[in-house]
Amino acid sequence: MSTQAVLSAVRARHRYVRYYVLALILLVTAVNLGDRANLSIAGAPMAKELGLSSVVMGYVFSAFAWAYVIGQLPGGWLLDRFNSIKVYGAALFLWSFFTFLQGYVGFLPTTLAIGALFVCRFLVGLVEAPIYPANNYIVAAWFPLRERGLATSIFSSAQYVAVVLFVPLMGMLSHALSWHWVFWFMGGFGMLLAVFWFASMRAPDKHSKVTAEELDYLRENGAMIDIEANKRKKTHAPAGSIKVLLKSRMMAGVYLGQYCITSLQYFFITWFPIYLVKGRGMDLLHVGFVATLPAICGFVGSVLGGWISDRVLKSGGSITAARKIPFVTGMLLATMLVFCNFTDSTAVIVALMSLALFGKGLAQIGLAVVVDTAPPEIVGVAGGLFGVAGNIAGIVTPIVIGYILAITGTFTGAMYFVGGHALVGALSYLFIVGKLKRLKLPEAVAA
Numbered sequence: 001m002s003t004q005a006v007l008s009a010v011r012a013r014h015r016y017v018r019y020y021v022l023a024l025i026l027l028v029t030a031v032n033l034g035d036r037a038n039l040s041i042a043g044a045p046m047a048k049e050l051g052l053s054s055v056v057m058g059y060v061f062s063a064f065a066w067a068y069v070i071g072q073l074p075g076g077w078l079l080d081r082f083n084s085i086k087v088y089g090a091a092l093f094l095w096s097f098f099t100f101l102q103g104y105v106g107f108l109p110t111t112l113a114i115g116a117l118f119v120c121r122f123l124v125g126l127v128e129a130p131i132y133p134a135n136n137y138i139v140a141a142w143f144p145l146r147e148r149g150l151a152t153s154i155f156s157s158a159q160y161v162a163v164v165l166f167v168p169l170m171g172m173l174s175h176a177l178s179w180h181w182v183f184w185f186m187g188g189f190g191m192l193l194a195v196f197w198f199a200s201m202r203a204p205d206k207h208s209k210v211t212a213e214e215l216d217y218l219r220e221n222g223a224m225i226d227i228e229a230n231k232r233k234k235t236h237a238p239a240g241s242i243k244v245l246l247k248s249r250m251m252a253g254v255y256l257g258q259y260c261i262t263s264l265q266y267f268f269i270t271w272f273p274i275y276l277v278k279g280r281g282m283d284l285l286h287v288g289f290v291a292t293l294p295a296i297c298g299f300v301g302s303v304l305g306g307w308i309s310d311r312v313l314k315s316g317g318s319i320t321a322a323r324k325i326p327f328v329t330g331m332l333l334a335t336m337l338v339f340c341n342f343t344d345s346t347a348v349i350v351a352l353m354s355l356a357l358f359g360k361g362l363a364q365i366g367l368a369v370v371v372d373t374a375p376p377e378i379v380g381v382a383g384g385l386f387g388v389a390g391n392i393a394g395i396v397t398p399i400v401i402g403y404i405l406a407i408t409g410t411f412t413g414a415m416y417f418v419g420g421h422a423l424v425g426a427l428s429y430l431f432i433v434g435k436l437k438r439l440k441l442p443e444a445v446a447a
Contacts, residue, residue, distance in 0.1 A: 017209045018142040018218070021201070022151055025135055028092060028197065029158035031190050032131050034166040035099045035124060036064055037269040038186050041170040042179035049179075050110050058402020061270040063118045064125035065394025068387070071129025076384025079130055084137040085201050087130055093194035095127040100187025103180040133383030136371050140379065142204055144221030146313055149322065152368040153306025157361060160302065163268075163295030241441045244375065245382055248439060251373070253432030255389035257327065258366045260425030262390035264334055266397040267418045268294075268357065275411050297354040301361025305330060309365055320436045323369050324429050326362045331426035333359025338419035341412050356422075363425070366390075375441045393421070 039046075039061065047057055078087055102120045105113045135155050143151045166186065173181040204210055204218060245251050305326035312322035337356035340349050366386065374382030397418070404413040 017211075017214060018151075018204070020209075021138070021142050022154060024197070024201065025138060025155045026158055026161060028088075028193060029131065029135065029155050030161040030165060031092070031186070031193060032095070032128055033158050033162035033269065034170075035095060035128075035186055035190065037162060037167065038099065038170055038182050039102075039121065040270050040272065040274060041167060041174055042182045045174060045179045046106065049106060050113055052114070053406070055402045055406050056114065057274075058399045060114070060117055060121060061266075061398035061402075062395045063121035064128075065266070065391045065398070067122040067125030068129050068391045068394060071126045072133075072384040072387040072391070073381065074384075075130030075387075076133050076378075076381040079133050079137055079383075084134045085197075085203065088134045088138075089194055089197045089201070091127050091130055091134075092197060093191055095124045096187045096190025096194065098123040098127065098187075099183055099190060101183075103183035103187070106180055129384075129387065132367060132387055133379070136367055136379060136383045140371050142218070144218060146221065146310055148371065149309035149313070149365065149368045150303070150306035152371070153302045153309070153361075153364055156364040156367060157299045157302030160295040160299035160357070160361060164292050164299070167295070168292060241375070241378055242381060242385075244439055244441055245378075245385055250433050250436065251382075251385075251439070253428045253434070254366060254369055254373070255386060256428040256432065257331075257425045258386055258390040259393050260421040260428065261331065261334075261360060261363055261366065263393035263397045263421040264356070264360050264418055266394045267401070267414070270398045271401050271411075271414065272353075275414075293350055294353040294357040298357035298361040301330060301358035302364045303361075305362040305365055306368075308362075309368065318436075319372055323365050323372070323436060324433070327365050327429050328363075328426045330359040330361065330363030331422045331429075333362065334422035335359075335419045335426075337422075338415050341415050359422075369436065373436055373438055375439050377441055397421075 046052070052060070098120050102117060105116045105120070108116055136152075139148060139151050139155065170182045170186070173185055202208070204215060308326050309322045312325065313319065334356045336352055336359070340352050343349060343352075367383070370382050370386050371379065400417060401411075401414045404417065405411065
């Protein structure tokens with residue numbers, strides 16, 4: 001092969017660096033979701049060892065979400081002003097460190113253990129808060145508009161990747177060693193991954209592997225490759241610009257939809273494994289593997305939802321149709337999990353959960369909607385509000401389900417509660433959101 005042919009082959013490989021970047025974002029976000037879900041795997045043996053009730057576990061599960069909600073707007077503010085890649089890497093290292101510490105709470109007396117676990121979960125939630133808005137920034141910089149729906153769906157599918165990659169492994173660690181190792185492994189892996197992130201991650205125009213051809217393609221097709229550089233300019237959004245988001249009926253519907261889909265997410269990353277253990281009599285080793293099939297279906301649904309959205313756009317459809325079709329269809333499919341109340345068959349339950357998670361994945365398009373509609377000056381804050389709206393469900397859902405179990409002793413009411421959220425989410429996009437359009441701020445003022 002000639003030297004010219006070799007150079008051409010290398011350049012061709014480097015034309016798609018954005019997909020390597022997306023793969024790294026997907027892995028880091030999977031670790032992010034794995035660290036939210038690890039307590040659900042360790043929860044049953046931990047609760048037995050420490051004597052924790054379902055209500056106490058509900059509050060401990062919610063500790064993450066309390067902090068995550070509190071941290072959304074400050075996290076968005078940080079991202080609107082500082083380099084997203086550096087904020088991201090620092091957050092990855094710190095939340096992994098606090099995850100690692102959770103492995104030691106079992107060595108404390110019960111009361112102190114509960115307090116320490118709550119504090120560690122709270123700190124994990126606080127530090128993780130900027131991650132999804134940061135993903136928005138990075139995807140907006142690296143992907144043109146017509147590829148952004150699929151890219152967003154792929155990194156949003158990380159929750160399913162986390163289940164496939166980490167839940168079986170965590171189940172085996174807990175079964176073969178102890179629940180402590182779930183936290184030690186995930187925390188250690190995340191800290192190592194943070195080192196790799198700082199060494200390899202760059203903005204498009206700073207990345208050593210990006211060719212001039214790929215940069216030109218990104219610029220010409222709407223990628224916001226200057227989004228990080230623009231933060232250093234002295235022009236900022238005027239005070240009170242957040243009111244543009246709060247007064248918008250469209251954004252209210254989007255935020256309600258995110259609240260509803262996040263309720264589904266928190267059921268699956270908190271109570272679902274315990275449902276399989278306590279409600280269906282499985283052991284942790286089998287739970288880890290059984291949970292992978294619905295997760296695979298969720299991943300397929302998420303990628304398909306992004307593909308459908310981008311396909312509608314490329315075919316000349318409106319942004320409204322492109323984003324609403326997968327969301328509404330997916331949320332209606334997710335309501336199917338309520339039929340688990342009418343069967344004792346494990347196979348049928350897994351099939352229904354797989355269909356529900358496929359639908360939830362299909363609907364995982366909300367972050368693309370935020371990037372499509374938020375004023376560019378406050379993408380981080382808009383993503384922060386989006387996270388606040390969604391993760392209020394992370395507070396409400398685990399606690400409500402904990403009380404339902406304490407009062408009724410079964411998961412029947414929990415299924416109706418979660419399925420009802422899926423229906424409300426679909427109705428929100430149908431009747432509240434309306435036509436999607438880019439919001440505008442009052443004229444920015446010089447700092």
